[in-house]
Amino acid sequence: MKIYDYEGFPNPARVRIALAEKGATEKVQFVHVDVMKGEHRLPAFVSKNPSASVPALELDDGTFISECSAITEYIDHAFEGISLTGKTAKERAVIHMMQRRAEQGVMDAVGAYFHHATPGLGALELYQNKEWGMKQHERALSGMQYFNGVLATQPFAAGENFSVTDITLFVGLSFADFAKIAIPADCTALLAWRARMAKRTSMGGTGS
Ligand SMILES: N[C@@H](CCC(=O)N[C@@H](CS)C(=O)NCC(=O)O)C(=O)O
Incomplete structure (x- = not known):
């Protein structure tokens, strides 16, 4: 493949x-x-x-x-190995829901800000709407606050286990760094989760 x-x-x-x-x-x-x-x-x-x-x-x-x-x-x-999308009906549904929230509320919001309110991909940007882009900046910040609340009560973005939601949220935050959207300092649970995720070898860490 x-x-x-x-x-x-x-x-x-x-x-x-x-x-x-x-x-x-x-x-x-x-x-x-x-x-x-x-x-x-x-x-x-x-x-x-x-x-x-x-x-x-x-x-x-x-x-x-x-x-x-x-x-x-x-x-x-x-492929074999760790489950990313859940096994039981409940796990699969919750992961799907949280994955959409991470995608819409952080990943896509940051992407829309980047493409509309910054130079984005330069000459490749054929249409930009700065006002809408700035609205997405606001949306990304509220997505971060939402996940901060979630991660204050559970170890991973979709519950007790690592899942695709953690991947989407982690990359969304890296994209936010690139686009210069700072994670609010009061998002302590989100920042602690991020530091923990960054140790995973899949995410560039050493695994310890
Ligand atoms: N929702 C899509 C988003 C894919 C996407 O936007 N990819 C970006 C690269 S990060 C891209 O190809 N951008 C091309 C462009 O903006 O013209 C997905 O989940 O794969």
Whole structure:
């Protein structure tokens, strides 16, 4: 199977972390899509992924899957190891719900701020709406406050166990650093969780 991505970009990082958590990084082939040169907007790529974004997964039978959450769902079931999307009906539903909250409230909010209220990807930004971008900045901060409250009462973003929600939230905060949205200092539970997550080898830590 192939993963089309751009190493170092936030959404591709979500899939790379999921693969590392499953011990499956070496089992996929990475295909570099030169986003900065607009390769993801060429007909050859858009015909496979109409949202013209990375990452995307191509299975050996030619099936093309985009959206990090869908790709992670596939990875979670295709490989052995830690469960990222839950096992029981309740776990799966709660993780799905919290994953959407991390995506909408932090990851996508930071992304929209970056693309609309900062120079973003430069010449690749064809439409920008600064006012809307600033609103997303506000939304990202309230998403951080929400997860701070959650993490004050439980060890992981979706409950008692590590899950895809932790990946999305962790990358969302890294994206916030890049976009210069500071995590509020009073988000002590969120900051402590982040320091703990950063130790995971999948997230660049040493594992201890
Ligand atoms: N919701 C999508 C977001 C994908 C996305 O926005 N990827 C960015 C890279 S981090 C991209 O390809 N941007 C291209 C562009 O803005 O033209 C997902 O979960 O995969």
